[in-house]
Amino acid sequence: GAGVSQTPSNKVTEKGKYVELRCDPISGHTALYWYRQSLGQGPEFLIYFQGTGAADDSGLPNDRFFAVRPEGSVSTLKIQRTERGDSAVYLCASSQSRGLTEAFFGQGTRLTVV
């Protein structure tokens, strides 16, 4: 596609439920990032993929959060047993490679846990 696509754009879920957020990066981009952003804050790093592997998952807050990128393109962020504190905008970005290139962002998924 022309840009990074994230689905759904909005998700409301009940506390304790499981959610999946999807990211379709720009074709050919090997690097893919997940961030979450709370109101008035900067994007908080969650996980970074280089190809199919998670090169850095140090930002995942706890073991309820997991992300995959099985074929090196589409990625899914999975959150188990959601909590109200998980409510945020989840942003995905991709770039041609790590390092000296810009990252292209999707419009994000606004997750609300009620």
Place this chain on the structure above:
Amino acid sequence: SQQGEEDPQALSIQEGENATMNCSYKTSINNLQWYRQNSGRGLVHLILIRSNEREKHSGRLRVTLDTSKKSSSLLITASRAADTASYFCATDANQAGTALIFGKGTTLSVSS
């Protein structure tokens, strides 16, 4: 964790004035980037400056980088109401496998 810290947190100016935002970071880097965000959704890349560069221009944007002080500044000249947005710096720390880390941002408000 957040690598960069922008300063000021908020800035209000009149159209036509210049806006300067600063960013400090903690570790050595490969490059530093500035992004803009409207309405709390997707970020848009503005400019990238490499660690061996000291200054870069793009239209009304001027970015400086001082690696000895671990700081960068973004100058927007002749600001317009449409420049109203949040601005973030992001760094790619100089270690293999590390990600692009953002600061907390500066919220710029330009009034006409």
